[in-house]
Amino acid sequence: MDLAYSHHEEQFRSSVGAWIHDHLPADIASKVRAGQRLRKDDFQRWARLLGQQGWLGYGWPREFGGPGWNAIQKHLFEEQCALAGAPRIVPFGPAMVAPIIMAYGTPQQQRRFLPGIASGEVWWSQGYSEPGAGSDLASLRTRAVRQGDHYVVNGQKTWTTMAQWGDWMFCLVRTGTQGKPQAGISFLLIDMKSPGITLRPIRLLDGEHDVNDVFFDNVEVPADQLIGEENKGWTYAKHLLSHERTTISDINRSKAELLRLKQLVRDAGLTNDVRLCDAIAALEVDIKALDLMVLRVLSMETSGRNPLDIAALLKIRGSEITQRYTELMVTVAGPYALPWIEEAMEAGWPGAFPGAHPAHATLSMGFFKSRKTTIYGGSNEVQRNIVAQTVLNAGDRHGL
The missing domain is CATH 2.40.110.10 (Butyryl-CoA Dehydrogenase, subunit A, domain 2)
Structure with missing residues (x-):
């Protein structure tokens, strides 16, 4: 199995990255990189720009107005968005309900609902x-x-x-x-x-x-x-999971946040802290391992084979990695990562403590937010049961 990107895929990555660089509003990217709160206007401005390019529904087939990208191209688009500091695409419209409407909705429902989702106008x-x-x-x-x-x-x-x-x-x-x-x-x-x-x-x-x-x-x-x-809604709800097989791991966001973590270490002058660097190295190894697992799934999908049904496993590892990098960030900042007054932070005041860095002001928010990642989308305890019942049992049946 070749997990290296082809020349065509590298060209795609470069062209998509260039477009994002040229069109992503600088003020939004600055907020994302600093971990600041995003308002509806921030999300929607970016959604509308993507909608005008035909990329908000980046996972959609051409017959419904999407770009018709394959799994690798979708992955590279997500990667470039994360590395550029773009906000997450709010998934409920373009990535969750839209595929259900395409697969199970009537033609009238498709004509009524899909255009507003694709343009970023309807939330x-x-x-x-x-x-x-x-x-x-x-x-x-x-x-x-x-x-x-x-x-x-x-x-x-x-x-x-x-x-x-x-x-x-x-x-x-x-x-x-x-x-x-x-x-x-x-x-x-x-x-x-x-x-x-x-x-x-x-x-x-x-x-x-x-x-x-x-x-x-x-x-x-x-x-x-x-x-x-x-009475068939459960079937449609399960169909949603097939569209979250790899994105639920949030691997591209983790790669971008790893770069942010390393910058925090350099800014704090902690590059000689052996224990801290060991923890970051272990995190980077696990991020790379998860990235390779995602690429295995994508490689099978693009080659026409049945992809590994490991959404639960990807969710477990991805959510745990999210919690680890946010924990390391507040460890690096130490007391400067204490919660700060939101209004002062948004006004650009990092605080009155000597040695405080503006990047520290939002780290506690990221830490608090990450507590829920092992719960939403199905708690990790439930996900482990799913892995035991499906993935491991399937391996036993096939003598693996």
Whole structure:
């Protein structure tokens, strides 16, 4: 298996990187590199620029307006975005609901929803988790009852990322109670301006408002906003995972953050700290190993073979690596990584402590944010069970 990039792939990497360098707003890149808070306008400005280039839906096939890139090209695009300091592409529209609409939506639904996602004009959020139904998503209780030409939705979603900015939500709801719990779930598209929807912000340890509780009180949803068949939503939700096989590892972001970590070490004059350098070296080895694992999956995918079904393993390793580099960053900064007043930080004041560096001011926010990476997307404990039941059992069956 050849894991080296071809000449054509290197040319692609160079041309994509050049475009990103020329078009990424400098103020946004500066915020990303400094770990500062991004506002909706920051995300949306970049999304619209990508949309104008036809790259916001960079994983989309040509027939739906995407660039038709293969798995390697998508990986290289993500790499160049991360290294340039571009914001993460908010995945809920272009990378999550759009593939579901393409695969299971009606032609009318595709014409209605895909253009706004591709342009970056319409924002989506994901309505999956509920109180008591996070990793065990099949136990969700938000109900949707069919009444004529619409559904009436009642219930609650929680940890709903960026729902305060969302125009629409794709939502798993319970429409049936017969048989297995997974058999009674449906996939609805819900206009967030619908009467009866209430949002309550959840403030996190870093003071940010990234996630929300969302309450549905007799919310009417037109029946033509049901994706696919009623009670088949679990199938569509699982389809999403196939689009997260490698991106869930966040390997390209980890490579960019490793460079930032090394710069922090140089700025702090700690390059002779043997224990610290050993820890960074061990982290770099693990990042490289994960990168090679991702490339193995991509190589199999582009060559037409069935890729390794190791999304759970990639998620485990990627989330643990994220926590490790944020821990090392606050270790490097020491007391200067203590939480700082957000308003002062955004005004450009790194603090009054002698020896403080502006780059230290946001490290605690990154550390706090990384605590959730081993929980969201399915907790790592659940992911390890999946690895044991699928990957390891498959290896036993094949004598591996």
